[in-house]
Amino acid sequence: MNQIRPLIPLLVTAGILIGGNGLQGTFISLRALQEGFSPSVIGLVGTGYNLGFAIGCVYITRVIRSIGHIRAFSALAAIASAASISMVLLIDPFFWFLMRLIQGICFAGLFATVESWLNARVTNATRARTLSVYRFVDLGSVTLAQYLIPTVGIDGFQLFAIISMALTLSLVPISFADRSSPEPPDAVRFNVKTLWQISPLATVGCIVVGLTNSVFRSLGPVYAQGIGMSIAAIATFMSVGIFAGVVLQYPLGHYSDKLDRRKIILVATLGSLAAGVFIAFVAGDSTLLNYAGIFFFGAFAMPLYSLCSAHANDHAKEGQHALVSAGTLFFWSIGAVIGPLFASFMLDIFGPHALFIYMAAVLALFLAYTVQRMTVREGVPAEKRTMSFRNLLRTSTFFNKLATPPSEDKPENK
The missing domain is CATH 1.20.1250.20 (MFS general substrate transporter like domains)
Incomplete structure (x- = not known):
């Protein structure tokens, strides 16, 4: 202490x-x-x-x-x-x-x-x-x-x-x-072209996280009120989704360090997709079912950003890790700008449940894209990776540096 x-x-x-x-x-x-x-x-x-x-x-x-x-x-x-x-x-x-x-x-x-x-x-x-x-x-x-x-x-x-x-x-x-x-x-250098060249999957993944997770934070309260939740229930709904984000961070991160990370990205995407479908089509107006659905959505969706960042770092060369950190945050921001705007129009037209239908559709497209990328590029073997999984906050590029032990970041600290 x-x-x-x-x-x-x-x-x-x-x-x-x-x-x-x-x-x-x-x-x-x-x-x-x-x-x-x-x-x-x-x-x-x-x-x-x-x-x-x-x-x-x-x-x-x-x-x-x-x-x-x-x-x-x-x-x-x-x-x-x-x-x-x-x-x-x-x-x-x-x-x-x-x-x-x-x-x-x-x-x-x-x-x-x-x-x-x-x-x-x-x-x-x-x-x-x-x-x-x-x-x-x-x-x-x-x-x-x-x-x-x-x-x-x-x-x-x-x-x-x-x-x-x-x-x-x-x-x-x-x-x-x-x-x-x-x-x-x-x-901090922002080179969006370099990140795309390093990993198209990580680039698209960070945009998808922005398109979905930011929508939950911005419009989750609108959805919850739209299905009749009280103010106290809305606070719990948001808290459950946020808290759930830490539940699977380390298990998913642990296995992503040992296996092809793209398989774990698939698991996380599929889990959050299933949770989105459950909320949209099964939970209805039930407060308890919505709590359960948002718990599993948060548990699978929140780690996606860290998983995509780790996947990009697997393919980064010496001296490119800082670019990856800046690039992933930048592409997340792009998704976060577009997502709430597009999803809110769907809420206007189709009602509250359209929010999670939108997120499920985005995640389904990303699931298909991940499978396609696995057919055109080999994964990086665990023994050849220079950096391990880190649970990242999307607060600034400096959090990535704070979370990176110098032994894993030698090129940037030499």
Whole structure:
């Protein structure tokens, strides 16, 4: 514990940010419904956040290198806080889209700043423990934050104020961190053509994860309310799907390190496809059946991003692992921009169950594509892989560096 004590302020800051972001995603969708926004408009607002996140991923390194970690964090937290509280002042779809766009840019920068700072402070002795704490913070903060919604309610300005307060308070623990700001991070290169050349399957897989998982986070509350769930039940529905994401991460990752990763990608895709079909055609309006369905959907769908990243790294050459990290996040962002927008139009036309029909259709196409890729390219034998599976958060490219032991990343640290 003494070894990671200096990192506690950064981990607390990360917890506040992750919890506030998770709370905001669910709350905005529910509040938009109450304000009379159609599902397609809510999808557009969700797209604003994901578009902003993609922009932030590209440009944040330049900002940190220009003004340093603490100044970048302070500025972004202040802007995000102002954008959050301003949404209650003007209830307008275009204005909310713009504010969510700004929030997406800011959160991409905030996560990158914290994780870059953590990566600069972590040592080989503290890396594994820090990652374990970070993942616990991620899971716990997002899950607990969901229950502020039924506790406080979605009326009035209270939750807008709580989110704004959380962003402001995230400055407090980081202000007590090490007074010496770390060295600016190396510039992150985005070369989308290179990632496609390294692994078309991983590229398409990351887009598919964006097309599906981001839809659950943006429009899951709309689906749940559409089938008659209460606010408390909606919070549980979202929490179950998020929590389930850790259940199969390590079993699937373990077997993917020993077998052809594409077979495990097939298993995860098939499992999430089956869960989507179950929710769409079997669960109906039953709350318990929907809880069961979303648990299995989260358990199989959430690890897909990490599996696709690991598959891309299997084919990456020396010095290309940083490109893979940036590229997978970029392609995920593309899917996350398109997915909520397209799925929301289906919700508008066909009703709530169309959400999981859409996701099942996307996963079915990816399943077929994975099978096709297995016929045209040999898998990388386990003994020839330079990197093992890592459970990755889609927060910034620096999380990949934080999760990578130097022994597995020699080309980038030589």
